[in-house]
Amino acid sequence: MVAPPKPIPAPPPVKRAAALVAILGGALLLLWPAVLNGYPVIFSDTGAFISQTVVPLMIWDKPWIYGPFAWVFHQHVSLWFTIIAHALIVSHMVWLLGRVVGWGSPRRHVALCLALAALTALPWSVSIVMPDVLTPVAILGTALLAWGWPALSRAERAWLLVLTPIAVASHLSNLPVIFAVLVLALLLRAGWGVVMRAAVPLVGAIALLLVTNVVGHGRLSISPYGSTFLLARMIADGPAQRTIAALCPERGWYLCAFVGRLPDDADEFLWNQTSAMNRRPDGTAIFLGGREIAPEAREIVMETLRREPGTVVMLGLGNFLTQMTRSGLGDTTRRRDVGYGVIPHLRNGFPAAEEARFQSALQQRDELNAWALAVARVFPLVLILAAPFALLGWARAHAARDARALGLLLALLVGMTGNxxxxxxxxxxxxxxQARIAWFLPLAAVVFWRPRPGVIPAAAVPDPARSHTSPG
Structure with missing residues (x-):
């Protein structure tokens, strides 16, 4: 029997200090949009995540994961602490990736974070109080556990085993993405050790979702009301509208009353207060309409899949290709993108000074969007330039039969595509x-295009078991 690889020894104190400074420096660089704004960037959904610990409330359309995760850091004192945690976690993950493949050093890490901060959407994902930033964390964490395990210390392994399932569970779309990484490990024939470690975050995330949904909704389900979102997508694309028109009024569905009047936009169906989901034909508002319509939504979705399976698949692939070409800041930086749900929860759960900081931010004065539009112009060019170098890294890792580098690189690319x-x-x-994950392409281009042969150097990262200042 082959003995399992031993964790790498702790680095000397000087190297640990240099690594800590590099990680902190990288994190600071990634926070520049929030620093410019004068406050964390806020989205309309931010209020719902705050309410998960202020009310507290189990939101029907969101897992009870990111709200408690954010609370661990802000403690109803300031949302600044949550995005500082975002930045430290991402900087640390990038550090681990570089070190595991033998590329990293403190200077290189800071330079890489500077490039990512200046040329990609990453700092905007870091600076917004949303679970978007945890999608790349989920993919990086899964990849490092699977292929980077021998090069990680015990404390790093423990940290990733705790963090990564939380990151995966923070957004339901992460589940199929991490499943794709697991399938990658199987296709590469990476060995059962790699496959089992890649499965741990997915299994852990499913367990978290099942437990929280039983507690909060009384239902043993990964997504108790996910059928509502699938229905909204199928209505927007058309097949579900045809199903409703064909089977109504015989099926007696609530939506039969809206035949011919359903929107061709999923967001309008889900969130517009005058939509069929949120207001009855007589004008009466429906409390938690998405939750109430879920049983009917499941029936319509299943009927639509039975009637038009090929059409649903082709429309899904079309949306996938469209998503691959759309990577920008979108509707996240304007004042109207904030909505009205944040202020009540700041008033109820935070000190008065927090609302004052929120109100004085550039975003609330509608001055942040101009900066966002200016810097976002370079993002597509960076992705185009990075693509050939990432592919070159793939070719070199394959030619060198470097299973570790190949697995890590492909995990990033599969993560982008799966997302x-x-x-x-x-x-x-x-x-x-897609902006939350597109920065993987320049990251891969820098870290993998010129692999460094030889033994992976010893870890030069602070051991969380020995230091209270670790990003973990």
Whole structure:
């Protein structure tokens, strides 16, 4: 029997200090949009996540994961602490990736974070109080556990085993993405050790979702009301509208009353207060309409899949291709993108000074969007330039039969593709959905295009078991 690889020894104190400074420096660089704004960037859904710990409330359309995760850091004191945690976690994950493949050093890490901060959408994902930033964390964490395990210390392994399932569970679209990474490990014949470690975050995330949904909704389900989102997508694309028109009024569905009047936009169906889901034909408002319509939504979705399976698949692939080409800041930086649900929860759950900081931010004065539009112009060019170098890294890792580098690189690329497929086909194309992950392409181009042969150097990262200042 082959003995399992031993964790790498702890680095000397000087190297640990240099690594800590590099990780902190990288995190600071990634926070520049929030620093410019004068406050974390806020989206309309931010209020719902705050309410998960302020009310507290189990939101029907969101897992009870990111709200408690954010609370661990902000503690109803300031949302600044949550995005600082975002930045530290991402900087640390990028550090681990570089070190595991033998590329990283403190100077290189800071330079890489500077490039990612200046040339990609990553700092905007870091700076917004939303679970978007945890999607790349989920993919990086799964890849490092699967292929980077021998090069990680015990504390790093423990940290990733705790963090990664939480990151996967924070958004339902992460589940199919991580499943794709697991399938990648099987296709590469990476060995059962790699496959089992790749499965741990997915299994852990499913367990978290099952437990929280039983507690909050009384239903042993990964997504108790996910059928509502699938229905919204199928209505927007058309097949579900045809199903409703063909089978009504015989089926007695509530939506039969809206035949010919359903919108061709999923967001309008889900969130517009005058839509069929949120207001009855007589004008009466429906409390938690998405939850109430879920049983009927399941029936319509199943009937639509039975009637037009090929059409649903082709439309999903079309949305996937559209999502692959849409990567921008989208509807996240304007004042109207904030909505009205944040202020009540800031008033109820945070000190008065927090609302004052929120109100004085550039975003609330509608001055942040101009900056966002200016910097976002370079994002597509960076992705185009990075693509050939990422592919070159793939070719070199394959030629060198470097299983570790090949697995990690392909995990990033599969994560990008899987993300576009999951959100495009299930929710619909939105620029910020792919922007949260598109920075993997320049990351791969820098880290993998010139692999460094030889033994992976010893870890030079602070051991969370020995230091209270670790990003973990």
């Amino acid at each position: 576009a497929l999951a959100v495009g086909a299930l929710s619909g194309p939105h620029p910020r959905y």
